[in-house]
Amino acid sequence: MADTPSLHRHDTTDPSTTRTGASTASTAEKTAPDAPRAGRRAWFGLAALMLPVLLVSIDNTVLSFAIPQLSQALSPSASQLLWIVDIYPLILAGLLVTMGTLGDRVGRRRLLLVGATGFGLVSVYAAFAGDATHLIAARALLGLFGATLMPSTLALLRNLFLDDNQRRLAIAIWASAFSAGSALGPIVGGWLLEHFWWGSIFLINVPVLVVLLVVAPFLLPESRNPGSARLDPLSVVLSVVSMLPFVFGIKKLASDGISPLGVASLLLGVALGVLFVRRQTRSSSPLLEVGLFRNRVFSASVLANFMAVFSISGLIFFVSQYLQLVLELSPMEAGLYLLPGAAATVAMGLAAVALARIAPIWLLIPVGLLLATLGYLLGTTLTGSSSVGVIVVIFVLVGGGAGLAETLTNDAILASVPPERAGAASGISETAYELGASLGVAILGSVLAAVYRTRLELPAGLDPAVADQARETLGGAVSAADGLPAGQADALLEAAKAAFAHGVDLTSAIGAVLALLTAVVIGVALRAAHRATRRAADQGALVDA
Known part of the structure; x- marks a missing residue:
């Protein structure tokens, strides 16, 4: 086939x-009566x-x-x-x-x-x-x-x-x-x-x-499609190289402040992204169907999908370090403490299908993002000695919210386009997922690294090489402390943990603001689209009458 x-x-x-x-049934999709059933x-x-x-x-x-x-x-x-x-x-x-x-x-x-x-x-x-x-x-x-x-x-x-x-x-x-x-x-x-x-x-x-x-x-x-679209090498190159300088620019600006290299990299990424979009709009066989974004429900759902993954990916990046390096848990213990959050993601994803039968998605998707917002707000209270229970609750809130929002956005993305364009819509959904995972770590991780270096107060008398190693990452500080006298090592570790906790607080605040703003934008956009659909349906009913 x-x-x-x-x-x-x-x-x-x-x-x-x-x-x-989650599934969206298409009335246009019918199986032939003699379609063979699959065997073992x-x-x-x-x-x-x-x-x-x-x-x-x-x-x-x-x-x-x-x-x-x-x-x-x-x-x-x-x-x-x-x-x-x-x-x-x-x-x-x-x-x-x-x-x-x-x-x-x-x-x-x-x-x-x-x-x-x-x-x-x-x-x-x-x-x-x-x-x-x-x-x-x-x-x-x-x-x-x-x-x-x-x-x-x-x-x-x-x-x-x-x-x-x-x-x-x-x-x-x-x-x-x-x-x-x-x-x-x-x-x-x-x-x-x-x-x-x-x-x-x-x-x-x-x-x-x-x-x-x-x-x-x-x-x-084996299966193939002899009539498949021609592969456009330039579009392939642009789709990849536009993201690399963009993310590099974000990292550079977060680590060094406003610098010519950071600004130039960011602008280069944006320029290459614009070239990619222009090429897709003019191509007879585009890699990316840009026209799908004219649909308000589609665009809003893609943004929500991106933000849901952005939230949970950024959280995992710093929570895993916090559990192991600040609270000094073993990797296995840290993994077990994150299991309730992972379970919440799966559970809320499955519950979303049932919830969508009794409540509109313009309400449910923002609710998922608001749960993530609450998790991040709780993250702003972390210190160098916070209880592990706080981390568990944070991850359950963000993971559960992301699971709810992502399930419904995937369903809305596919339902918002004609059946013949569902493949293109799914491809964009997957790309939003991966970009959310990458940029969640890039943006929130860069902020965390910048705050850590700024707030770190090193004890006096450290060797310059040791001091440089400690300034790079919390893991570097832990490694550097291994070769120091007990008193100096304790002082370094306490300072590094406190600086990292400050970084987590600010990073969580940024995550909360981004999730909240996205929830508001998505709720307004989907509500407006829902009303427009209802008006069109009512007008059609009047014409038929």
Whole structure:
């Protein structure tokens, strides 16, 4: 069965797929009476397709737990540490659209196998990276190969399940791997870091991908679309390179203040982004269907989707460090304390489907963002000696709010466009997800790093090299304290923890303001769109009468 070309390989005749499992049924979608039902082999194939989804989702959260060990082992600068986290989702987001189109042309199973091979090999490279520069390069390559996995899995799934009911069930199971991966990330990461070195979080990818490479040729039929859209190399390049200087500029301005390099990088990213959008509006086969943003519901939902992921990704970045370096919990303990928040994300995502039957989305989506706002407001009260229970409540509020908002925004994105454009809408939704994950860490992490350096009051008599190491990151300060006399080490650690807590307070305040503003904007936009739809329906009823 050939798929209609789309951005992220959600077939344009099936707008029922979302990451969390919410569905929007299309009246235009009908299964032929003789559509074959999938057998046991197809369900085993589904299990195989869930493997890369789990890995990509786990990789989005597990790295945050290795940051303390990374900081001590590789001694990255604050900027390098942010790039280690950010470069993966940035490259992934920039190439999702491209790889979907490429899979149409060369074959989805072939692209999946190539991506899985590359992802496994680069995981080994990342695990044994000797310095921060090599780890950043490895993470960039993981983003490249990760982008080949996601579009291929869903496109292949659609060819395994032709019956509507079976396909919806399969897609819901496939989508649950995202939530499962997010929940497993802290636990798996914590256990590995308890027993092995930081590189183990990358090596766990290898055996899983070996299984996929062995079983995929037998369980997954090849599929391609000979009439797929032509790949535009310039659009591909622009989609990636526009984000890199933009994020670099944000980091530079946060770390050094207003500087020529930071401003120039930011402006370059904006200029390249404008060029990309202009090219898409003029192209006969665009990578990104910019015209979809003219729909108010679509635009508002994409913004809410972005902000929901932005909130929880930024929170995980600094909460994982706070638990391990400020409260001095082990990685496994830190992971267990974040489990209630991960569970809240999954639970609220599932509850959203039922809630949408009794309340309008223009109310529910802002409520989700307001829950995240409350979590961030609680984060402004943290000190160097706050209870771990406060962290648990913060993560439950932000995670639960993000789960509610993201489920409904994915559903609204697909429902707001005609069925034949659902694939393009889904691709934009996925890209907003990855950009939210990247920029949440980039912006909030940069602010945290800047406040930490500004508020850190070093004890007298420190060696200049030790002082520089302590100023870079909290992990650097902990590492530097290991070689100091007891009194000086205690003074350094107390000062570093206090400075980090100040950074968390300000970062949480910024997160709260952003989430609150987004909730207001989204609520107003969706409410206005709802009223416009009702007026149009009433006028149509009068005409018919």
